[in-house]
Amino acid sequence: DAKTTQPTSMDCAEGRAANLPCNHSTISGNEYVYWYRQIHSQGPQYIIHGLKNNETNEMASLIITEDRKSSTLILPHATLRDTAVYYCIASPSSGSARQLTFGSGTQLTVLP
Amino acid sequence: EAQVTQNPRYLITVTGKKLTVTCSQNMNHEYMSWYRQDPGLGLRQIYYSMNVEVTDKGDVPEGYKVSRKEKRNFPLILESPSPNQTSLYFCASSRQGAGGELFFGEGSRLTVL
Numbered sequence: 075d076a077k078t079t080q081p082t083s084m085d086c087a088e089g090r091a092a093n094l095p096c097n098h099s100t101i102s103g104n105e106y107v108y109w110y111r112q113i114h115s116q117g118p119q120y121i122i123h124g125l126k127n128n129e130t131n132e133m134a135s136l137i138i139t140e141d142r143k144s145s146t147l148i149l150p151h152a153t154l155r156d157t158a159v160y161y162c163i164a165s166p167s168s169g170s171a172r173q174l175t176f177g178s179g180t181q182l183t184v185l186p
Numbered sequence: 187e188a189q190v191t192q193n194p195r196y197l198i199t200v201t202g203k204k205l206t207v208t209c210s211q212n213m214n215h216e217y218m219s220w221y222r223q224d225p226g227l228g229l230r231q232i233y234y235s236m237n238v239e240v241t242d243k244g245d246v247p248e249g250y251k252v253s254r255k256e257k258r259n260f261p262l263i264l265e266s267p268s269p270n271q272t273s274l275y276f277c278a279s280s281r282q283g284a285g286g287e288l289f290f291g292e293g294s295r296l297t298v299l
Contacts, residue, residue, distance in 0.1 A: 120288060
């Protein structure tokens, strides 16, 4: 799996957009970009994933650069409940999830 | 409600006393997996199962056993727990072909004295 690099921590003001970057310069053609978050010590929660097109769901938007070497997760209106560790993972989508490797992630703190 | 249920959520035990952490999912998922999470080491996969009666080792399988006799259940067995197995454990599941879209349980915090 391609290695991903994320900032260790970020702050965001409540109500503003939170933009979380991820670098995956060695991503291969069949690898998707997945985003998860983990609130305190709860189980990680799937957020979104994409291959090369931008994706949006009820939780977030995912912007992937044209060269696929980096991506940004956008939480459009961050709330205090979005404070969590966010993980960016590159993994093939075919088959199963056995190849997911969770790194250190980004600690996002939403400030009142 | 779709969920992955783990029990117990918290457990303090002593070295060598066999224990089982249960995991059950109600989504008819083929794939199930166990992770442990330790400070500074992130989430590491212990075992996974692609379907009933099909299991395989993850990155840190030593000291653990699993079984998959039914599709919904995937228990984690510690035959002789040791203090280095003190950790936060997560069970996860996904449907076949869903790639990396995992559903996680709430976690089981285990302390081995």
